[in-house]
Amino acid sequence: MKINGKLVLVTGASSGMGEGIAKAMAKAGGRLILLARNQAELDRVAGTITAMGGEAQAFSVDLKDADAVAKVAERITSQLGTPDIIVNNAGAGKWRFVDETTPAEAVEMMALPYFATFNVTHAFLPAMLKRNSGHIVNISSVASRFVWPGATAYTAARWAVRGFTQALRADLDTTNINVTLYESASVKSPYWEHNPGSAERVPGIGVIIPKLTVEDVGTAVVKGVERNKKLIITPFMTKLIYWNHVFFPWLVQWLLTKTGYKRK
Ligand SMILES: NC(=O)c1ccc[n+]([C@@H]2O[C@H](COP(=O)([O-])OP(=O)(O)OC[C@H]3O[C@@H](n4cnc5c(N)ncnc54)[C@H](OP(=O)(O)O)[C@@H]3O)[C@@H](O)[C@H]2O)c1
Numbered sequence: 001m002k003i004n005g006k007l008v009l010v011t012g013a014s015s016g017m018g019e020g021i022a023k024a025m026a027k028a029g030g031r032l033i034l035l036a037r038n039q040a041e042l043d044r045v046a047g048t049i050t051a052m053g054g055e056a057q058a059f060s061v062d063l064k065d066a067d068a069v070a071k072v073a074e075r076i077t078s079q080l081g082t083p084d085i086i087v088n089n090a091g092a093g094k095w096r097f098v099d100e101t102t103p104a105e106a107v108e109m110m111a112l113p114y115f116a117t118f119n120v121t122h123a124f125l126p127a128m129l130k131r132n133s134g135h136i137v138n139i140s141s142v143a144s145r146f147v148w149p150g151a152t153a154y155t156a157a158r159w160a161v162r163g164f165t166q167a168l169r170a171d172l173d174t175t176n177i178n179v180t181l182y183e184s185a186s187v188k189s190p191y192w193e194h195n196p197g198s199a200e201r202v203p204g205i206g207v208i209i210p211k212l213t214v215e216d217v218g219t220a221v222v223k224g225v226e227r228n229k230k231l232i233i234t235p236f237m238t239k240l241i242y243w244n245h246v247f248f249p250w251l252v253q254w255l256l257t258k259t260g261y262k263r264k
Pocket of ligand 1: 192
């Protein structure tokens with residue numbers, strides 16, 4: 001889908017990858033709707049986009065709360081219309097073993113990104129279907145494809161996003177609504193400070209993959225939407241690992257496990 005002039009909603013736009021995606025979408029001519037909880041940070045991002053000559057409106061909402069999402073979706077629809085492009089990016093979750101994770105934390109990790117992705121899609125999909133156009137991008141991670149030790153509930157939530165995305169694409173097969181899944185390796189973003197104790201659990205094999213910037217993520221997502229890609233895998237070294245995984249899944253899995261975090 002061409003982004004110029006389109007209404008683009010980005011969740012988790014107050015920080016990191018969401019901020020990078022929002023700015024890249026604005027550069028491509030998108031009119032931005034920014035969602036997250038922290039109003040001050042959303043206003044900062046909206047201000048930067050406006051200063052670049054773009055358009056951005058910020059809406060504070062807790063995406064875990066389905067009723068709050070439905071209400072903010074009504075406000076957005078009445079004030080701005082139905083988004084043409086939705087990027088479900090908001091996510092959180094500390095990397096922990098099951099025995100280090102409480103059941104409440106596991107529920108919290110499923111809430112973001114999985115239920116947030118469901119809630120936002122659920123709120124806007126009927127209007128997109130009525131109009132029979134749109135593009136939904138769900139941001140996940142290489143953790144939705146591979147597994148490594150010490151990040152169990154985090155990994156399960158990313159597999160949920162991947163399953164939801166593929167099933168949604170099948171649901172929308174007869175429509176003009178496109179669905180893209182984004183999976184990348186590590187990005188230099190505040191994620192690692194927001195989720196302490198996670199960075200040290202990146203498997204040793206990860207050193208062969210260059211770290212992305214949030215600008216790289218924005219560029220990849222813009223390209224993915226413009227080229228209507230089903231899957232965005234970035235950077236190139238991650239693609240090589242994916243291809244290896246197709247032919248030698250046991251080897252890739254063995255390397256991730258053996259170079260992974262060791263239980264103390
Ligand atoms: N960083 C990486 O290396 C990397 C790599 C691949 C995939 N990912 C995935 O990409 C996603 C975004 O990561 P990031 O690096 O951009 O992290 P980040 O810098 O910590 O940003 C997370 C965003 O989610 C929002 N958010 C969190 N809880 C929310 C809630 N309940 N309601 C609404 N918004 C909420 C935060 O805003 P507020 O706090 O203002 O609500 C923030 O804007 C995550 O799912 C992550 O797993 C990250």
